[in-house]
Amino acid sequence: MRDGVAMNARIARVIRSVSRGDALLALGALAIIWCAAVIHLTQERQLFLHAARDNARNLSQAFSEHILGEIRSVDQTLLLLRRDWSRDPDSFQLADWAAATQSIDELAIQLSLVGPTGTLLQTNVGRTAPIDLSDREHFKVQRDASTDALFISQPVLGRASGKWTIQFTRRLLDRSGAFAGVVVGSIDALQLSRFYESIRVGRHGAIALVGLDGVVRARAPLADGVLGHQMAGASFIAAVAAADDGVYTAGSELDGTRRIVAFQRVTGLPVVVLVGLSEADVLRPFLQDLLSYLVVCFALSAAVLCALAVSAHHRRRHRAAKDALDATLNNVAQGVLMIGPDRSIKVMNPKVAELLGLPPELLAGNPTFDDLTAWQIEAGEFGPATPKSALREFIEAGGIALGENVYERERPNGRHIEIRTRVLPDGSAVRTYTDVTQFRQSERALAEARDAAEQASEARARFLAVVSHEIRTPMNGVIGLAELLQRTEMTDEQKRWVDTLRASADHLLRLIDDILEFTRLNVDGIEFERVPFDPVAIAREAFLCIEAHAAKKGLAHAIIEPETSCVVEGDPARLRQVLINLLGNAVKFTQDGSVRLLVLPPEIGEHEATWHFLVQDTGIGIAADALPRLFHEFTQVDGSIARRFGGSGLGLAISKRLVERMGGTITISSEIARGSVFEVSVTLPLSAVPLTALEEAPALPSERQFCALSVLLAEDDSINAMVAIAMLERMGHRVAWVEDGAAAVEAATTAHFDLILMDMMMPVMDGLTATRAIRALPGERGQVSIYAFTANAFKEDGERYRKAGADGYLTKPIRFDALLAVTERLATPRPVDAVPEPPAQRAGVMLAGVMHAAPTHAGPMHFDEPVMAALIANLGMETAGRIRDRFLRDLPQHLSRIRTAASKRDWAALTREAHSLKGAAASLGLRSIVETAATLEQQSAGPDIPGCAETIDALDRCATAGAAALRAFEMAAA
Template identity: 40%
Template sequence: MDHPASAEVDSLAAFERRFSRRGLLARYARGRLKHFANRQVMTAAGALVLFFVNGPAYGLAAVGFALLGEAIDCLYLRSAARRLRQGSAYRQIYVISTVTATFQAMTIAICVGLCWFGTNSSESSLFPVAFLAGAAINAGLVLPFHPAAAIARLLVYSAMLLIMFGSIWVVDHRLASASVMDICGALIMTYLVYMFLGFVIRGFRENVSRTMELTAKGRELAAREKEARQLSLVARNANDAVILSDTQGRITWVNDAFTNITGYPMDEALGQHPGDLLNGSETDPETVRDIARSVSLGVPYRGEIQNTRRDGSLIWIETNLVPVLDDKGTLEMMVAVERDVTDARRHAQEMADARRAAEEGAREKADFLATMSHEIRTPMNGVIGMADMLGGTGLTAEQTQYVDTIRNSAEALVKIINDILDMSKLDAKKMTLTLAPFDLRACLQEVAALLSTQAHKKGLTITLDGLDSLPGQVVGDEGRLRQVLINLIGNAVKFTDVGGVSVRVRNMPVSEGYRIEIEVEDTGVGIAEDQLNAIFDSFVQADTATTRRFGGTGLGLSISRKLIDAMAGKMEVRSTAGAGSCFRFAVTLGRAAEQEHADPSKPDSGDLNRLQGRRILLAEDNRVNRMLIEKYLADTPVELRFAHDGQEAVDETCNWHPDLILMDMSMPVMNGLQATEYIRAQSGPQPVIVALTANAFDRDRAACLAAGMEGFLTKPVRRSDLLASLMHHCSPPQGADTG
């Protein structure tokens, strides 16, 4: 059975088809065909009158003309009705049917003329005028359906009326009183025909207008009914619970999802308040009050509330409460759409727990790395420092080889620690770049010179091309760029046995500075194509044979790419196994004034007289490190004292008043940060405090500077770096002779 709304839509569509242009034309054709017989009654009556009044010839002629016009018109309209159903062109049918209507009207006009000009019937003007009026009424009735055909017929009949009464003037050259009366009667009859047709047409139009209005309302009602039906289907089949409540808050309807979520069937829910049915001891009273306030005020509410299912289990519900108002703004009902978010909240809690666990793991990792760094750097400071001191004591060639081995091994271990710390900072996105002016050409030359000894031992060459295109000064992080160059050129030397390493540089000025492209190409072992994407992964080398032969942690390339990424650059590689590799990267460096930029942290270390009379306090709990610093400063004109912990450093500062304190961070009793903060809180002259620590993280540097320190040195520290820092922070005492 069809739904009422569907039937209404079908009837509306049928009405629109009936009153369309094609529909009206089809109705005109069908109407003309349907009433053919009725029209012939009037034709037959007129023909009989002429037959008996004027003779058989007049009657037969009238029948012949009338039937000829009707036949031509109806035969075409019969085919036109069929063609309209088949979708033929509307305009062609409309025009031709107008022509056939005109021809049919002309045959009727001829019949009227036979009556008007007949031998005997001409004595009475009433019959032909009445016949013509009937034909005009018949023509006017189809005006709403086929305006052109109706107007054409009326024009023909009007012309015939003029011919009829005009003939009186032509014959008699005057109008008798009877003729005048006939003309007036004809005009009155014409007016009555006009009024009648006007009434009929207005009625038709009003009927169409009312029907169209009803159609529009019916369409609107049908749309509303369809929408209501669709909403009903949505509500019934929704996965979310839907609750309808009256103005008193009592449940009037629920969908199946409500039963699935809460366990309550509709018959148990009807007439109850949702809160009375679902709220339990665990439900938040404040949320209950907020919902009740929204219901009483008729305003929307959205929030989460804990409810109790029919079986007593607890669930979390996200409710969206919406008031439904009538046209006057009066509350009709409340609609609540509720969703079970128990699993979502559980998942969110699990994600929060996982995030906290990950953060805790990251903190533990950072703490482990910091501890490992500190514990390894502290003894490495003694190993490297003492190796340096031992190397300057006039050793034999064999002893020098032993010392170099110790130093190189210790430095390799420190490099591994530095790589791991760098990787940790890059993975945590905590690597910060230090931007400052530097000489890029000198940076490249220094790296090449640093690695040239290793290359010469293997019989390799390192060539630099394109240095002339470089600007004098650029702005960037020289240390990190140097680290990348050392990694790439050092790898090229390490993995090459024959040939050499070529470093090509290209400078492309851009709006923000210089776009620097650097290629490092070697003639070494190369990399297989299937390994190219993996070589930038952490702790990965091209194959295990490479690891056994050349060693290494597999961190250098990964760190280099991430450093270039941090500089907003890009690193690429192309290689063929057995034919060498080419690493290429591009970075953008800023512009700097073309002038010499002296690094204040590295002044001329030969001018040790600047340290004359300076009091230096070393706060260090490790005996080896105290001995190393003492050896480093043995030939400098400074006074050196030691403090074994932070408390001793504070006491020595108060009693001895040093000019500079080398402060370790990790010490017993009081650590370096606490000691620094205590010293800075005291009144009177303040010493320069420089951190000398195995804690090498950026956060350690920031903590030292925040505590009040002016400098930061990491272990293992080289003698040249220590002296440079002392001379940077210590100016000669007033009145001292600087030589």
């Protein structure tokens, strides 16, 4: 009962949700379905009936011709018999004649001669007793006839044969022309009917031979009382009376079956052939199609009703979703505005009016987006009419930028609103308004706190730099003098004092290095490289560093390497540092026994490999309760150990931090007096570089033996030019420098160069245009090798350079090894004694230069120290110092030119200056300046006017912090 009530309620709810339009559409669809079905079925029924009428007519014509042929054959037999009889009536023997004649039709079962009085005289089956046939119709008709014609009787039961037969008769005349009797051919009516039964006219079809008198001569199917039946049906009588052939439909008088009857009068004879096809048999395929059509129509009707129900369901859901959306838009904290392609307002929630302060009278008039903008301009929302700000110009130009645009403005009432716009493919746009007033207030407070923290970090960096410099300077003196004293003649006691002095100084220097390293780790001041290397080779190098110390202490020491290795990508120096630290501790805390480094076979996956390094010793061991404190900074598990072996307690802490930064783990298992096992596990990405390539150690730059090249450098930035020139001269090449593309083309036209290094963004003529112009020069001058210098390292940029004619490109900051690889491809080998000596002021820099870096945490990504360290290693401290000083001197001028270009709306100049500053800063590792200048370069190409001003302010802050970090970076000679 409850289920029924619930079902009725659901049905009622569905009916109520159906709209009038949907209901009319559904009724129309149902009407079309059923009307089409009725029309089609009616036409199909008529087609079946019409085909049946044609079939019956064709069959009746065929049977008529067949019967006509059979009857003519019988008649020919009778005429032949009469002719032969008339030659000698007295002696004629019918049996002998029939036996000698081959043309007797197979349907004729008996031939007979009847005398003029009606007495049966002879038959073809032999002699028979005289039988009086004078009462028979076929005798009386011929006796009384005035003409000679074939007569076909009604079926009669033969007195001679005892079978139902149809009599075919002809008159016999004597020589005087008087009636002399009748020649009779008797046809078996049952056999004729059975022949009709062999003809397929359907399960309930019928074939009949009927005389014009209405008497049935033969019929299939045959039933009792059929032969000789008088057909009195009005349909038959009317049809036969009207025409010789035709078709009519009627129920049978014999079995009541309704048939489609085709009749055909046999030409020249008083008989008609009837072919009846049962209407039920004819329409049986139609009834099967009718059932199929009804099923299809009901299915389509159900589908229409289901579609109507689904449409109603979706309409309910759409209405509910719309109500929910309206409720959301009316209560969301953001203003939401949807603008159509024609700048009409499609959607606007109340928060928009609240945040923008729109008056009710404006909203009452169904305003467009232009109406809202005009009202805000008139209300002074975007500042005074003159002078116009960039924001006001943007708003007056339409206020909608292509793509996604985000900007922020402050309303006259002090409220800060973030406006975010996304343009849709159809030209419409969705805009959101967010009140960020509290966020900006919090941001300002955080910025002040951040600035204070940065100042404190910068002060700490400067302090550590000063401390490092002040400590290392006298320490270098102490260690140097100790070394000198060790080389002099001393007493044994003096030698012990000096050795102690030297060991103490070395220990103090290592302690200072640990403290500085740990400080840099704490402020993320250490960058990790990602280069290909062989972990087994790194382990071997680390082991070699402690091998002498272990041998000096008399310890057994060994490294066990796997049989297989693989090349991975990571920072080999940091991995080597960790292994040296662990091996050094193992040697230090082991008085006798052994130290081993075990490198397990790598676990190689699809894209990465996991390596395990085990450092085993037989030293003093560590208590189990002390293991959790082992990796704490400035901690030793036992004070007596510190006094006995020394150390700052930072080595393991630094190792743990380094391993974790590499994404690995470091673990320990130890037992007092039995020794310890430290295990380092790191998972690193596999490299495409083959192991054999790493096994071939490259020669040092000073050992390479190549002829000097003549190089043309086109670079407008003096800092980048100084770096490139210093590197090229260090390689022994001659360098000519020009500052724009036009000068580069002129130089390439007038002089011969082996290599042109072309900056892509320069004044007067850019690098791409200059490259194309040089390639157009005739002869060898147009075939010179050209490599692009660019700060844009994207694949599409490289393709542009190559299409312009460049052979390749080098990215900024300029890398010594990359530049060296380019020059080596072009230079030809030369004898060893032809290698030029480097300039005197640079001699020995690569061996003697030592870089000491104080922490430079002026910001999250202000200074990339490895870049500066590489510059020092490649060019020497003096050249790197000049480049640094030149950059610091030119930096204010760069910033001034950027602000001037922005104020003049000179976007091309702004793009060029941002690109130039990006390249110069990249050479010195000033990453925050590089990233901010790259952002400005992209915005000026847009141009993104609101974004440029904010980025320029950010660039000033990055320049200040980066310059401070660069000044704090100490370069000293060991």
